[in-house]
Amino acid sequence: MVNPVFLNIKNAEEKIEKINSLPDTTIAVPRIPFYAVVYKNDKSFNIKGVGLDFEKEREFQDLEKYIKKGSIPGKGSSGIVIGYKLAEKMGLGIGDKFTVLTTTVYRGSNSMTFEVAGIASFGIGGLNGSTFYASLPRVQKLLKSDNAVTEILVKVADKTNLKSTVGEISAILKQMGDDSTNVKAYTSLDTTLSLMSIAQFAYDIIALIFFILASTVIVNTTMMVIFERMKEIGTISAMGMTGGQIQRLFFLEAFFIGILGALAGVIIGVGITLPLSRTGIDFGAAMEGVDFEISDIIRPVLNIKSTIGVFIYSVIISSLATIFPARKAAHVEPVEALKSI
Secondary structure (H helix, E strand, C coil), X not given: CCXXXXXXXXXXXXXXXXXXXXXXXXXXXXXXXXXXEEEECCEEEEEEEEEECHHHXXXXXXXXXXXXXXXXXXXXXXXXXXXXXXXXXXXXXXXXXXXXXXXXXXXXXXXXXXXXXXXXXCCCHHHXXXXXXXXXXXXXXXXXXXXXXXXXXXXXXXXXHHHHHHHXXXXXXXXXXXXXXXXXXXXXXXXXXXXXXXXXXXXXXXXXXXXXXHHHHHHHHHHHHHHCCHHHHHHHHHCCCCHHHHHHHHHHHHHXXXXXXXXXXXXXXXXXXXXXXXXXXXXXXXXXXXXXXXXXXXXXXXXXXXXXXXHHHHHHHHHHCCHHHHHHHHCCCHHHHHHCC
């Protein structure tokens, strides 16, 4: 089992204090991710532990919202927060204890017993089924890493200024004699983000195809409606309506029908999107065993600009689609139009 906990950051507290002094830094928190094994009831479970400072972590993320049962451990407690799927697999409940076996920074073995203080739904299938959070001092004692940590996570106020912040943090570490710690933005580390950017491009292409198909359907439907009303066109022409008036008549008719159709589509779309944006669509069962750092619950987002844009686009297309057939129909002689039916 690969467990590079010996590649750690010394004097972490001092470095975190310096990083927190940067103007763009919101909060910097220490972490120690490590892998371990649990033997329970003649079964073995490969799990991932994360040592963190629960007090500081509250400023980094809202841990409370993930807790399904129990609570977040207090300072100095041996309690842990465990993913609910992992707790189910191991048959653990609040107050139950289990012992983990792992590799220390000296590449030897060590074990420690933890007590379940909270059961959480982290919103990510991979975390729920394999991960537990423990207090940083306990994990440091388990790994025999003294005051060293493996990671320092930094939250910044301005995400558009990541490159500059990375440079400032690197400079601080070098001033403190640390040339071995790599400082990288989350965008360069997370493969899921790269996949999502590729997926976004694919979604844009698919959306464009749907726009073209929808436009074709609107144009074809409008043209068919006009050509099927030749008898009506012949009748109103015989009554004295000019070609220009006929064109304006069909244009206005398509314009108002386009408004009603687009409005109905927007109302239905908003009616579906708004409730789902609050409740979300739970893909937990489908995502079980998938270790992507994305939430099990997908929440659609209502984009006002896109909604207005699609509404205007639909009305314009339905209106413009009448120009060619209405123009052609307007130049047909009334007698010919009446004979076409």
